Amino acid sequence: MRKEIVLNPVKANLKLFEDLEKRKLIKLIRPSKTALETKTKTGAVSRFYVSKPEYGPHVLMCVGKRAQNIRLSWHDGNEDFILINPSNLKFKPLYLIISVLKKKFFLKKFYCGKLTGKDLLAVELEFNNPKLSFWTMLKHSVHCEITNSSKGQHPVFFVSEPSKLKDNKLSAKFYDIKVAEKL
Numbered sequence: 001m002r003k004e005i006v007l008n009p010v011k012a013n014l015k016l017f018e019d020l021e022k023r024k025l026i027k028l029i030r031p032s033k034t035a036l037e038t039k040t041k042t043g044a045v046s047r048f049y050v051s052k053p054e055y056g057p058h059v060l061m062c063v064g065k066r067a068q069n070i071r072l073s074w075h076d077g078n079e080d081f082i083l084i085n086p087s088n089l090k091f092k093p094l095y096l097i098i099s100v101l102k103k104k105f106f107l108k109k110f111y112c113g114k115l116t117g118k119d120l121l122a123v124e125l126e127f128n129n130p131k132l133s134f135w136t137m138l139k140h141s142v143h144c145e146i147t148n149s150s151k152g153q154h155p156v157f158f159v160s161e162p163s164k165l166k167d168n169k170l171s172a173k174f175y176d177i178k179v180a181e182k183l
Helices: 014-022 033-037 103-112
Strands: 043-050 059-065 079-082 095-102 120-124 134-137 141-146 156-161
Touching: 033 043, 033 059, 059 141, 095 103, 103 141
Parallel strands: none
Antiparallel strands: 043 059, 059 156, 079 134, 079 156, 095 120, 095 141
16 A cells, blocks of 8 residues: 655745755855955855766856956857846846857958957846846857946856866957946
């Protein structure tokens, strides 16, 4: 004879999830102290977790972004962006600088001195928006993230990517790319 167990569903709530976290069953995704409190010029990255090699190379990182200078790069693999702000902190703007060209075409224009403002976008990113705050940066997309020089808390976000993903940085000596100040 089989024993029947009937479960009554409960609504997800912060107290319940914090209890599950205390029991070491889950880990809530919150900004790390390292990322939030960094005072470095460019920011800080703390690894939320790294998968063991036998389960596949994967890492979830918490990024505190303080960089104001555009330093473009690309990766040979995809990375996922998770722009949540569970603490509802008032962040300075976070900008995604992204080329509208894939790496091969971008690099050709970049090194020939033919890059223009039409080849790049500066997108002010949005936190906690189910349609705009979770997305994948595809491999060979030339990009970087920056903030501005205003006062306040620098933005903090999460990135999930292969644990050995290389950051292929481009030389900053060829162009002086800036984001226009808001009026």
